[in-house]
Amino acid sequence: MSMSEQLDMGMEAPAASLAMPSDYVALLKPRVMSLVVFTALVGLVLAPADPHPFMALVAIVCIAVGAGASGALNMWVDADIDGLMARTRTRPVPAGRVTADGAFAFGLVLAALSVMTMGVLVGYLAAALLAFTIFFYAVVYSMWLKRSTPQNIVIGGAAGAFPPVIGWAAATGSISLEPLVLFAIIFLWTPPHFWALALVRAHDYERAGIPMMPNVAGERSTRRQILIYAALVALAGVAPWPLGFASAVYGIAAIGLGAVFFAYAIVLWQAGAERLRAAAKKLFAYSVFYLFALFAILLGEAVWSGMVW
Amino acid sequence: MADDKDNEREMRAKRAQRARNLAVALLLGALVIIFYVATVVRLGPNVLDRPL
Numbered sequence: 001m002s003m004s005e006q007l008d009m010g011m012e013a014p015a016a017s018l019a020m021p022s023d024y025v026a027l028l029k030p031r032v033m034s035l036v037v038f039t040a041l042v043g044l045v046l047a048p049a050d051p052h053p054f055m056a057l058v059a060i061v062c063i064a065v066g067a068g069a070s071g072a073l074n075m076w077v078d079a080d081i082d083g084l085m086a087r088t089r090t091r092p093v094p095a096g097r098v099t100a101d102g103a104f105a106f107g108l109v110l111a112a113l114s115v116m117t118m119g120v121l122v123g124y125l126a127a128a129l130l131a132f133t134i135f136f137y138a139v140v141y142s143m144w145l146k147r148s149t150p151q152n153i154v155i156g157g158a159a160g161a162f163p164p165v166i167g168w169a170a171a172t173g174s175i176s177l178e179p180l181v182l183f184a185i186i187f188l189w190t191p192p193h194f195w196a197l198a199l200v201r202a203h204d205y206e207r208a209g210i211p212m213m214p215n216v217a218g219e220r221s222t223r224r225q226i227l228i229y230a231a232l233v234a235l236a237g238v239a240p241w242p243l244g245f246a247s248a249v250y251g252i253a254a255i256g257l258g259a260v261f262f263a264y265a266i267v268l269w270q271a272g273a274e275r276l277r278a279a280a281k282k283l284f285a286y287s288v289f290y291l292f293a294l295f296a297i298l299l300g301e302a303v304w305s306g307m308v309w
Numbered sequence: 310m311a312d313d314k315d316n317e318r319e320m321r322a323k324r325a326q327r328a329r330n331l332a333v334a335l336l337l338g339a340l341v342i343i344f345y346v347a348t349v350v351r352l353g354p355n356v357l358d359r360p361l
Contacts, residue, residue, distance in 0.1 A: 016322035021332035054350050058343060113340075121347045 019102070023092040027075055027103055028068030028110075035291070036067040036163045039186060042295045043164030043179050045302045046245065047171035059122045059170035063163055066114040066130045070159070072107030073138035076100050078146075085204040107138070118170070126170040133162040147209070150216040157190030158183075164295075178245050181236070182295075188233040189291055192226045192265060196284035199223075199268075200277055219276065223269045226283070230265035234258025237294050250297050261290050 040063045044056055051059075075082065075093050083094030092098040098106075111134045119127030141156030149155075161183045168179035198205060198212040199222060205212040213222045237258045241251030264283040271279040349356055 016319070016326070017329075018318075018321050018325045019329065020325050021328055024329075024332070052350050054346055058347055061343070117340075117343070121344070121351070 017098075017102070019092065019098045023097045024106060026092050027072040027098065027106060029071030029074075030068075032071060032160075033064055033067045036160070037064045038292070039182070039295055040064075040163035040167035042299045042302075043167030043182055044171045045167075045299055046164075046178060046182075047168045049171040051171050055122060056171070059118065059126060059167065062114045062118040062122065062126075063130060063166055063170075065110050066118075066134050067163070069107045069110035069114060070134050070137040072103050072110065073134070074142045076104040076107060077138065077142040079103070081208040081210065084208040085201070087201060087204060111138075122170050123173050125173055125175070126166050129162060129166045129169055133159055133166065136162075148211070150211045150213045152211070153194040154191050157187050157194075160190060161186035177243065178240070181239050181243060181245075182298075184239070185233060185236045185294065186291065188229055188236050189287065191229045192233065192261075193284065193287040193291075195222050195226050196268070196280045196287065199280040200284070223271075227262075227265045227269045230262045234262050237290075240298065246298055247301055250301055253297055254294060257290050257293055261286060 037060060041060055044051075044059060075091055078088070079093045079100035082088035082091050088094065093100050093103050111131075115127050115131045115134070118130050137156070137159035141152065141159055145152040145156050164182035164186070165175060165179040168182075169175055195213050198214050199219060202212070202214045202219075206215050213225065217225075234255075235258070238251055238254045240246035241248065241254065246254075264279075264286050268276070268279040268283050
């Protein structure tokens with residue numbers, strides 16, 4: 001029904017949107033996007049290929065826009081629950097600055113644009129992987145896993161782990177063991193990272209009816225599982241060294257960084273009720289630093305050894 | 310009083326619309342530049358190699 005038809009029937013015309021471009025930027029989840037761009041860049045630079053710098057830039061922009069599209073589609077899916085949680089209630093949709101339908105249209109257009117541009121200008125494998133990642137995050141994770149199982153972020157973590165694989169595929173047109181190791185590091189890193197946050201925000205998730213691990217299996221079980229995943233990610237983090245695509249310097253740094261990660265997980269595991277939140281916050285903050293540091297060293301080594309471009 | 314509020318809201322809506330239009334124009338411009346440069350990069354000198 002058109003607006004004039006609505007007015008003819010005596011219905012109130014929809015209020016004109018007050019959304020600013022910054023509200024649409026917020027739909028892209030810029031902080032998540034920055035980590036995606038960084039890990040994708042590492043995959044692209046590590047790859048044994050010599051893409052033109054401009055085409056490499058196009059690939060990174062496509063991955064960034066695709067990640068942003070996933071974020072917008074996620075906010076469309078979560079329009080009903082974001083308003084119930086303190087962490088998400090100021091997002092553009094629950095705050096009423098952008099409609100849920102607007103977020104959906106925005107996400108869908110950006111997803112199509114990023115995948116098609118990647119396919120036409122960079123390569124079809126990278127485009128297919130980008131499309132699958134957007135689908136996995138928006139449909140498999142956001143629509144299905146998030147509200148149905150406490151393993152939501154374990155399986156859903158695959159979406160966040162794909163960017164270095166896409167970066168590698170954009171540079172080489174293929175996939176090999178190296179990007180899959182990077183995938184494994186991010187995949188195993190995701191559960192301790194998000195469960196640490198879930199321990200702090202357990203009431204929020206409970207109010208929204210999201211079955212996060214602390215709400216379903218309890219704090220004790222969550223902390224034990226965080227410990228297990230911390231050990232696994234610490235081991236996976238070292239793997240690039242023995243596999244030959246990182247130096248001993250990286251290996252030693254990864255051992256040290258992983259040991260600290262594991263130590264934070266032990267502190268959280270043993271923390272009493274009064275220190276639980278503080279320990280979870282520390283682990284959460286360190287987990288961000290850990291992933292950034294590992295990938296920064298890989299990037300630095302690749303640039304240093306002249307592998308770049 | 311209500312009219313003042315309506316007018317102010319209308320002004321804000323117009324400003325927001327203008328800002329959104331500008332953002333879309335800039336993005337479309339960027340997309341054109343990306344495709345133009347990428348075409349030159351991918352085809353190189355062959356971009357001129359066509360029947361006239």
